[in-house]
Amino acid sequence: MTQAVESLAARRHVLDLDDFSRSEIEAVLDNAAAMKEVLQRDIRKVPALRGKSIVTLFLEASTRTRVSFEQAGKILSADVINVTGGGSSTEKGESLYNTALTLQAMNADVIVIRHPHSGAPHYLARHLAPSIINAGDGCHAHPTQALLDLYTIREKLGRIDGVTVAIVGDILYSRVARSNLWGLTKMGANVVLCAPPTLLPPDFIDGARMDETHPFASVRIETKVELALEGADVVLALRIQKERQKAGHLPSLREYSRMYGITSSRLEEASPGALVMHPGPMNEGVEIDPEVAHGARSVIEDQVTNGVAVRMALLYGLPSPARAGR
Amino acid sequence: MSYPRPILIKGGRIVDPSQRRDERGDLLVRNGAIEGIHPDITPPDGARIIDAGSLVVCPGFIDLHCHLREPGFEYKETIATGTRAAARGGFTTLCAMPNTDPVMDSRAVVDFVRRRAREEGAVRVLPIGAVTAGSKGMALAEMAELAEAGAVGFSDDGRPVADANVMRQALSYASGLGLPIINHCEVPELAAGGVMNEGWVATRLGLKAVPRSAEEAMAARDVALAETTGGRLHVAHASTAGTVEMVRRAKARGLEVTCEVTPHHLTLTEEAVLGRGSGGYEPLSVSAYDTNAKVAPPLRSHRDVEAMVEGLRDGAVDLIATDHAPHGRTEKLCTFDDAANGISVLETALGSLMSLVHGGAVTLPALVEKLTAAPARFLSLDLGALRPGSPADVTVFDPGAEWVVDPTAFASKGQNTPLAGEALKGRVAATIAAGEVVYDGRSAA
Numbered sequence: 001m002t003q004a005v006e007s008l009a010a011r012r013h014v015l016d017l018d019d020f021s022r023s024e025i026e027a028v029l030d031n032a033a034a035m036k037e038v039l040q041r042d043i044r045k046v047p048a049l050r051g052k053s054i055v056t057l058f059l060e061a062s063t064r065t066r067v068s069f070e071q072a073g074k075i076l077s078a079d080v081i082n083v084t085g086g087g088s089s090t091e092k093g094e095s096l097y098n099t100a101l102t103l104q105a106m107n108a109d110v111i112v113i114r115h116p117h118s119g120a121p122h123y124l125a126r127h128l129a130p131s132i133i134n135a136g137d138g139c140h141a142h143p144t145q146a147l148l149d150l151y152t153i154r155e156k157l158g159r160i161d162g163v164t165v166a167i168v169g170d171i172l173y174s175r176v177a178r179s180n181l182w183g184l185t186k187m188g189a190n191v192v193l194c195a196p197p198t199l200l201p202p203d204f205i206d207g208a209r210m211d212e213t214h215p216f217a218s219v220r221i222e223t224k225v226e227l228a229l230e231g232a233d234v235v236l237a238l239r240i241q242k243e244r245q246k247a248g249h250l251p252s253l254r255e256y257s258r259m260y261g262i263t264s265s266r267l268e269e270a271s272p273g274a275l276v277m278h279p280g281p282m283n284e285g286v287e288i289d290p291e292v293a294h295g296a297r298s299v300i301e302d303q304v305t306n307g308v309a310v311r312m313a314l315l316y317g318l319p320s321p322a323r324a325g326r
Numbered sequence: 327m328s329y330p331r332p333i334l335i336k337g338g339r340i341v342d343p344s345q346r347r348d349e350r351g352d353l354l355v356r357n358g359a360i361e362g363i364h365p366d367i368t369p370p371d372g373a374r375i376i377d378a379g380s381l382v383v384c385p386g387f388i389d390l391h392c393h394l395r396e397p398g399f400e401y402k403e404t405i406a407t408g409t410r411a412a413a414r415g416g417f418t419t420l421c422a423m424p425n426t427d428p429v430m431d432s433r434a435v436v437d438f439v440r441r442r443a444r445e446e447g448a449v450r451v452l453p454i455g456a457v458t459a460g461s462k463g464m465a466l467a468e469m470a471e472l473a474e475a476g477a478v479g480f481s482d483d484g485r486p487v488a489d490a491n492v493m494r495q496a497l498s499y500a501s502g503l504g505l506p507i508i509n510h511c512e513v514p515e516l517a518a519g520g521v522m523n524e525g526w527v528a529t530r531l532g533l534k535a536v537p538r539s540a541e542e543a544m545a546a547r548d549v550a551l552a553e554t555t556g557g558r559l560h561v562a563h564a565s566t567a568g569t570v571e572m573v574r575r576a577k578a579r580g581l582e583v584t585c586e587v588t589p590h591h592l593t594l595t596e597e598a599v600l601g602r603g604s605g606g607y608e609p610l611s612v613s614a615y616d617t618n619a620k621v622a623p624p625l626r627s628h629r630d631v632e633a634m635v636e637g638l639r640d641g642a643v644d645l646i647a648t649d650h651a652p653h654g655r656t657e658k659l660c661t662f663d664d665a666a667n668g669i670s671v672l673e674t675a676l677g678s679l680m681s682l683v684h685g686g687a688v689t690l691p692a693l694v695e696k697l698t699a700a701p702a703r704f705l706s707l708d709l710g711a712l713r714p715g716s717p718a719d720v721t722v723f724d725p726g727a728e729w730v731v732d733p734t735a736f737a738s739k740g741q742n743t744p745l746a747g748e749a750l751k752g753r754v755a756a757t758i759a760a761g762e763v764v765y766d767g768r769s770a771a
Contacts, residue, residue: 019609097659117661118532119615126612138663140532178532201529202537215607 008317013125013132016141017182025187029151031313032306038075039309048316049078055108057099058135059085060116064280064304065135065144069112072311081108096120097127104128110315113137118175131318139173144314145279146179148307150187152299153234155306156275161188166228166270168194168260169238169287172201172249176238176279185215192220194228196260198249225260229269236277237262237288253286263289267297275299330762331372332356335722338378342385343695344702344711353383355718358761362714374763378722381755384694385710386418386449386719388701390586391483391508391562391647392672394420394451397438398427403652403739405439408672409448411650411738413765415672416754418449418719419701419709421647424456425484431456431467436475448764449757450719452478452705457496457507463488466496473503478705481508483562484622486544488514493548497557506558506584506704509548511569512623516540521663523596523624530607531599531615533662536624538566545569549576552583560704561585563649565623567633574642584704586647587634589675590744592682596625598744599662617658617665619744621651635687638696645700646693648675652740670740674731676723678745680752683725690725718761727753 008024017025038046054073058066066082073080083103096115103111110131113121118138125132136142154160165184171177171193184191193200200221222228229235240256250256262276276288276298284290293300333355340351340363352367353360369375389412395403403411405422412420422439424430430439436453443451455472459465461482469480480500487493487509496507520536522528528535545561549572552559564570564585576583597606599620601613619625637643651668658665679697682688702710709719728751733741757765 013612015612016610018607096661097656115661117663120661122610122612122614123661138532139534173532175532202524203526203529 008314011318013121014143014314014318015121015125015132015134017143017146017179017186020183020186022186025147025150025183028147028310028313028317029154031317032151032309035312035316036306036309038312039305044075045077046075047077049073049076052078052109053081053107054078054110054112054315055081055083055103056112056135057083057103058114059096060114060136062114062136065114065307068304068307069135069311072308072315075308076312076315078315096123100124100128104130110318133314136175138175139178140175141179142175142279143179144307144311145176146183147314148303148310149180149236149277149279150183151306151310152277152303153275155302156299157233160184162190163233164190164192164231164271165234165236166192166194166232167236167238168225168228168262170199170240170244171195171238172199173241173244174238180236181216181219185218190218190220192222192228192232194222194225194260196250196256197223199244225266226269229266232270232274234275234277235262235267235270238279239281240283240287253283257286261287261289262292264291264295267292273297277303279303331374332361332370333376333758333761333763334367334369334373335376335378335383335720336367338381338383338722340383340712341691341694342712343691344385344699345713347712348691353712353720355720355758355761358718360712360714360716360718360720363712376722376756380726381722381724382690383720383722385698385712386721386757386759387416387697388419388705388710389417389648389650389672390421390645390701390704392420392422392650393425393652393668394422394439395652396426396442397435401654401739404446405442405451406446407737407739408650408652409443409446409451411672411736413448413757413759414737414754414767415675416721416723416757417672418721418757418759419452420449421452421454421478423454423481423483425461425482429456429461430454431459431461431472433471433475436472436477440476449759452476454478454508455480457482457487458492461485463492466492466499469500469505470503473505477505479506479508479560481510481562483508483510486510486512486514490547490551494551494555497551497559498555501555501557506560508560508562509544510562511541511544511548512536513540513543516543521620521624522599523626525596525627527596527599533599538568538626538630541566541623542568542572545572549581549583552576552581556582558582559584563588563591563623563647564634564643565591565626565630567630570633570637570642574637574640577642584644585642586645587637587643588647588649589671589678590621590625590669591623592631592634592638592646593678594619594625594744595628595631598625615662616744617660617662618669618742618746620662620665620667621669622667635682638688638692643696645704646679646696647701648672650738650740652738653742654739655741658742668742669744670733670736670738670742672738673736674743674745674750676754677729677731677750677752680725680750684751718758720758721754722756723752723754725752727751729753
């Protein structure tokens with residue numbers, strides 16, 4: 001706790017990792033290490049955010065992320081208010097605006113938002129005074145998940161620079177993949193994306209303006225999982241949702257599992273000691289074999305613990321208005 | 327009917343592409359008609375004089391595609407506000423799309439719109455009837471009666487005529503009336519849930535996308551059906567290079583296939599959705615996900631925009647239409663997924679289109695042609711020309727006037743434009759519709 005750096009002094013919102021510098025990410029990870037020490041104490045409470053209000057506004061089902069933010073806020077002594085709501089309807093937009101105005105009027109210092117629509121956090125940031133933290137928006141971004149993934153990789157492998165990370169699964173719809181792309185490439189990792197062609201964005205990497213200055217210039221795309229895993233230091237499996245089969249992206253979950261599921265035998269293609277990660281919740285037996293999910297290489301439970309530490313680091317580090325007052 | 331005093335427009339650059347006229351001179355309007363054009367006309371007694379020394383004088387613009395929202399959606403726009411917005415934009419004729427409530431699929435609604443336009447409209451309004459009852463895409467609307475009532479064409483715009491057999495019958499039936507079917511080409515299954523163009527911006531933003539093939543597949547189907555039936559097909563708001571190429575080839579084969587393109591599809595790309603200050607792969611700003619850039623069909627890529635402009639030049643694109651689609655404030659004050667499709671265009675059309683002239687992509691007479699003579703020809707009406715005896719619909723504009731778009735100053739109720747705060751070069755100075763000055767911005771500016 002004592003060596004925590006005030007690293008986010010210039011930052012008001014956490015909307016994605018696209019606007020984080022490498023040194024800013026490193027500072028968050030350093031702070032998270034300090035926070036993790038707090039998590040291991042007997043009395044897990046520090047007064048850093050006493051008298052501050054954090055609202056978690058979750059308009060899409062989530063347990064893990066919401067609880068993680070709630071715990072992070074409470075350990076830092078903030079008042080945490082949880083607001084949840086149903087899915088999306090065409091009325092939702094206006095009610096989101098009104099809900100947000102209400103939260104602002106109640107002097108929320110930080111609003112943590114999860115929303116099924118991409119860009120909902122940007123929308124709040126455009127119209128409201130409080131700091132906005134994106135806890136997952138549609139298919140766009142999930143920056144705190146990416147930060148905890150980075151933290152976990154650094155913690156386990158000692159570095160991120162030069163590490164090869166294979167992200168396997170529903171790349172087309174994945175906010176985890178998008179935020180990790182920003183975070184991993186900024187930190188110098190080699191990224192390989194792998195999915196059947198129907199779950200790869202048609203114009204992600206090889207866009208018309210693709211050249212060596214493109215932030216994702218080094219990213220590799222594979223449609224065969226064996227090639228993607230070859231030499232990987234980290235294998236990050238993404239959740240495959242049943243809706244993808246209904247929408248015709250996949251013949252069946254069974255076929256996906258056979259062709260892309262992360263199994264022990266496929267893991268042999270990866271580097272010795274490669275980490276297995278998953279943002280959860282898992283479909284065991286679909287994108288990941290239970291034996292792998294709970295095996296020696298799995299760091300999936302570490303990811304959950306590290307998520308709290310990383311979110312504490314962000315809540316602590318955001319200068320205004322959460323900590324400094326208005 | 328009594329007309330106000332004569333109007334003499336002095337010394338302007340008179341551009342009338344219908345007669346290949348582009349020369350300086352004076353234009354006199356009297357009793358609702360154009361009386362004459364001469365190098366120097368002595369002002370008649372009591373004439374109102376518009377000094378057009380540095381201005382362009384051309385036929386009033388004709389918009390084949392706009393949404394006036396009345397009846398049913400008066401909170402978005404009314405015939406009164408929409409036609410005033412038209413006057414400010416230099417438009418003297420508007421074709422009103424039938425996606426009102428009730429849908430313009432009966433004589434009663436057509437009569438209502440025409441009556442409101444007579445009573446409250448600042449400019450001429452021509453109704454477009456629905457293709458199918460309720461625009462539901464199933465049974466044909468009573469098109470012959472709609473034509474009798476004054477419909478100038480048929481469209482279910484906002485929705486495609488998705489059923490191929492319904493489209494075939496519509497093209498065939500309307501051919502007997504000599505009127506076009508104007509289709510919003512978009513295969514529903516390919517567009518389902520999509521909110522912007524499929525491409526790197528959609529990927530970057532995590533937004534569900536509409537591929538170009540959604541438009542092209544239906545346009546291709548419709549070209550084939552036009553050939554089968556001999557009907558007149560007009561592709562509304564063409565937005566992709568492939569669609570324009572298809573129309574070009576259909577014309578070459580002698581089919582009655584035409585298309586229009588909007589000012590926004592000629593001047594903006596999908597990157598408008600990124601908002602201000604976040605071009606390319608720069609970090610997104612809080613103005614990303616600009617709902618005012620959400621429109622159907624979506625704004626496309628640079629390559630498509632170039633193909634649209636090429637189509638203007640070589641004639642594959644027949645005319646420019648605005649697809650003016652005003653919305654209420656809350657319909658854009660929401661997430662991108664929840665936002666309504668559409669842009670309020672009438673008051674910015676000329677300013678954005680003039681960027682094509684200033685940039686050397688098209689000549690000024692060619693641009694004016696696509697806004698005047700071309701739509702007049704499409705409608706087979708004696709409009710869009712400055713001939714002695716024709717209705718005095720005249721637009722006077724300053725091609726070099728710079729101004730900044732302020733939607734709160736629009737006459738339209740729809741303030742939904744992605745151009746808010748943008749500087750445009752080219753502004754309407756005055757608009758004369760049926761012999762009356764319906765807009766005079768020279769004092770206001």
